[in-house]
Amino acid sequence: MQQLSLDKRYSQSADHLVSICHQLLGDKYNPITTDILKRLTYELEVILKMGYADYFLVVWDIIQWANKQGIPTVGRGSVSGSIVSYVLGLTPVDPIKYKLLFERFLNPARRELPDIDIDVCWKRRDEVIQYIYNRYGNNKVAMISTFNTYRHKSAIWDVARAMGIPSEEINKLISMSMEQYENIRNEKYNSQYRRIVNLAKYLEGRPRHMGTHCGGIIISPNYITDHVPLQQSIKGPVVTQFDMHSIKKIGLVKIDILGQRSLTVIAEVADTIQNKYNVHLDRYIMSDIDEKTAKLIRNGDTIGVFQIESPGIRSLLKKLQVDTFEMIIAASSVIRPGPADSGMLRHFIERHHRKKDMNIGHKSLIELLKDTYGIMVYQEDVIKTAEVIAGWSLHESDELRRSMSGKEKKETFAKHRARFIRDAVKRGVSVEETIEIWRQMETFSGYAFCKAHAASYATLSVQSAWLKAHFPAEFMAAVISNHGGFYNASCYVEEVRRHGIVILPPDVNMAQPHCIAEDIKGNSVLHKKNRSDKFVGVRIGLLQVKGLTRITLKKLLGKRKERPFESLEDFCIRAKPNFGEVERLIRCGSFDTFGYTRPQHLWRLKLFYNTIKTNGDDLFASIVKYSLPIPRVDYPIEKKLRDELEFMGLTLEKHPLWIWKKAIQFYINQFGKFVHAKDLHRYTGKKVKLVAWIISTNRTKTKKGEPMLFVSCEDLTATYEAILFPVAYRKFGRLIKRQGPYIIEGIVENDCGHTPLRVKNIIIIQDK
Structure with a gap:
């Protein structure tokens, strides 16, 4: 690791790190208790003994620089369990308050090099990377490479292409099912397809081929080529020819610098609030779960909120009535597929509501695991259990945790088991209780999550929820602008x-490149007011219009600063867009405020460009004359919505389903009454039909390796989740090629309060 000389008063990095930590300790803790000093001293001793002082100083230096530039950062992963990282400002969570373990990150017995992962604003990540190159030298810094391996379809494609098969035929081959591939592979004659499949x-x-790691970067103490070969990547940066695993083996420590959209959302909203209302927001204010924020979380009103916006987690928030930071940590940990599948x-839900007692074998565990109702939700729970029950040191307990996670050999795991039972019995725990505790540890450890990481990300969840609760328009505008989250822009608009x-439409005189919150004239019954007691809207950004070039956007913004555009023709003459760009802007409502309808504007556009062709482009809008009056006509709402959906991926006035209103009514008349998504909980166990507009899909596999599909949908009332298990996926999966609309028929299930739909039939709604 690079030797730092950030302060000439210190000849050694160790002295420098110790000095900084003690200087900054008072900023985090008041009063500074004996326990706090003891924890800090212990961690520093381990860090210095293992030779990682420079590592912490380098990361601290990067974070310091980023913060001075106004680039938000957050440390994540097991490093959040370190008081040193908390004091240095690398991570946002107090490890003492939330009982996080340093040993999960670093301990004297750990053989693997530690990782410090840092998330930064996704828009400014390149600035941070460039600073690292500038600060430590181009000859000492490199991004880490990855080796992208062949998967089934890519192997088929490359082999078939090498054998001269036409692209159309390759596409047919790729679209075959695994069963068809097996039939080809088992053919007795040596067909060309059989050769392709076998070679693939x-x-x-x-x-x-080689790629670039999404965030991994290494800094060498001397020339990096003394340690690892390099090469130029396709996208530009110099990368190592070793991947991250080989990098660790040769003793180089990596730092992960990853772009994070939610950090950008939070920072942009805070800046907007500062400029708009002169209210300064910092992470401490936004990390406070006040009643307004708690209500939003309890109600599962968290679409757009970092990490807690999927259908499953929103349902869980309502089921648990989550309103504390600790419960957000727990909820975001137990909702993952492993814990859910394991029971x-x-x-957790049943014990939360006291439907089951907490008799978990030994009285020591009741106190130890009281926050999670006796369930080992976190990896740290396994470590603490081994410490309390068997009397092991924390670093010995972490070794056990690692063996249970499958990273150690089976022989090592068996030795740990025998020793655990022996040591626990010596401490007075009965053999039966010890074996039961071990069984629980073994059962849950494979699904347990790193609490330190969950706590770090829960901070962003709380900050996001706070902003949505207090400044919903500004928050949702930033979410849409940053293309972040679980859903697409259309869902966030709804x-x-x-x-x-x-x-509000992307008006040529009022819209910014990205979405913004804007004061409007509103209706006290229908519309929401903002902090200044004014009605508020979200104006769609100009960048949302597909096909609008950056050059035209730059001209638009520049000319608008001189004076507002007065008409469609004025815009065309001054901004000089091409015909297609103006047509798209018209269809997206960008000229609606000029007093003409959209078809009238399209008519004017054609006449204007015909005039330009005839007379040249050195005209002013005021002298453009039309020989014929323009008829006063307008598009029906369905046509407007269809255009908006095509050119922006969202609709302005109503939900996209309104485009197919007549067709949907036809199907309702044919099949009978449909259920609304908001009422699904009333139909548990029953077969129902719903209208579906798809907002996201997640293809996965069952334990047997069969493909299945999770589909997040919405109708005009709410969002819901539909599940295509393997049989349904084979029958209907091919139909889901667009957002919709669909009719989905299925059984409403009750999954711990969550009511997904087990799909039995899917019908594509056709225009009528």
Whole structure:
């Protein structure tokens, strides 16, 4: 690791790190207790003994620089369990308050090099990377490479292409099912397809090409080429020819610098509030779960909120009535597929509501695991259990945790088991209780999550929720602008609408490149007011218009600063867009305020460009004359919505389903009454039909390796989740190629209060 000389008063990095930590300790703790000093001293001793002082100083230096530039950062992963990282400002969570373990990150017995992962504003990540190159030298810094390996379809494609198969035929081959591939592979004659499939099978898992790690970067103490070979990547940066695993083996420590959209959302909203209302927001204010924020979280009103916006987690928030930081940490940990499939999630919910007692074998564990109702939700729970029950040191307990996670050999795991039972019995725990405790540890440890990481990300969840609760328009505008989150822009627009906030078009005189919150004239019954007691809307950004070039956008913004555009023709002459760009802007409502309808503007546009062709482009809008009057006509709402959906991926006035209103009514008349998504909880166990507009899909596999699909949908009332298990996926998966609309028929299930739909049938709604 690079030797730092950040302060000439210190000849050694160790002295420098110790001095900084003691200087900054008072900023985090008041009063500074004996326990706090003891924890800091212990961690520093371990860090210095293991030779990682420079590592911490380098990361601290990067964070310091980023913060001075106004680039938000957050440390994540097990490093959040370190008081040193908390004091240095690398991580946002107090490890003492939330009982986080330093040993999960670093301990004397750990053989692997530690990782410090830092998330930064996704828009400014390149600035941070460039600073690292400038600060430590281009000859000492490199990004880490990855080796992208062949998967089934890519192997088929490359082999078939090498054998001269036409692209159309390759596409047919790729679209075949696994069963069809097996039939080809088992053919007795040596067909060309059989050769392709067999060669592709041989290639699967082998390197295809080199890529760049999403965030990994290494800093060498001397010339980096003394340690690892380099090469120029396709995208530009110099990368190592070793991947991250080989980098660790040769003793180089990596730092992960990853772009994070939610950090950008939080920072942009805070800046907007500062400029708009002269209210300064910092992370401490936004990390406070006040009643308004707690209500939003309890109600599962968290679409757009970092990490707690999926259908499953929103349902869980309502089921648990989550309103504390600790419960957000727990909820975001138990909702993952492993705990849910293992039954841990159901046990957690039942114990939360006191439907089951907490008799978990030994009285020591009741106190130890009281926050999670006796369930080992976190990896740290396994470590603490081994410490309390068997009397092991924390670093010995972490070794056990690692062996249970599958990173150690089975023989090592068996030795840990025998020793655990022996040591626990010596401490007075009965053999039966010890074996039961071990069984629980073994059962849950494979699904347990790192609490330190969950706590770090829960901070962003709380800050996001606070902003949505207090400044919903500004918050949702930033979410849409940063293309972040679980859903697409159309879904977030509908969430804005559900909150009584008006959606405004990307007007050429008022819209910014990105979405913004804007004061409007509103209706006290329909529309929401902002902090200044004014009605508020979200104006769609100009960048949302597909096909609008950056050059035209730059001209638009520049000319608008001189004076507002007075008409469509004025815009065309001054901004000089091409015909297609203006047409798209018209269809997206960008000229609606000029007093003409959209078809009238399209008519004017054609006449204007015909005039330009005839007379040249050195005209002023005021002298453009039309020989014929323009008829006063307008498009029906369905046509406007269809255009908006095509050119922006969202709709302004109403939900996209309004485009197919007549067709949907036809199907309702044919099939009978449909259920609304907001009422699904009333139909548990029953077969129902719903209208579906798809907002996200997640293809995965069952334990048997069969493909299935999770589909997040919405109708005009709410969002819901539909599940295509393997049989349904084979029948209907091919139909889901667009957002919709669809009719989905299925059984409403009750999954710990969550009511997903087990799909039995899907019908594509056709225009009528």
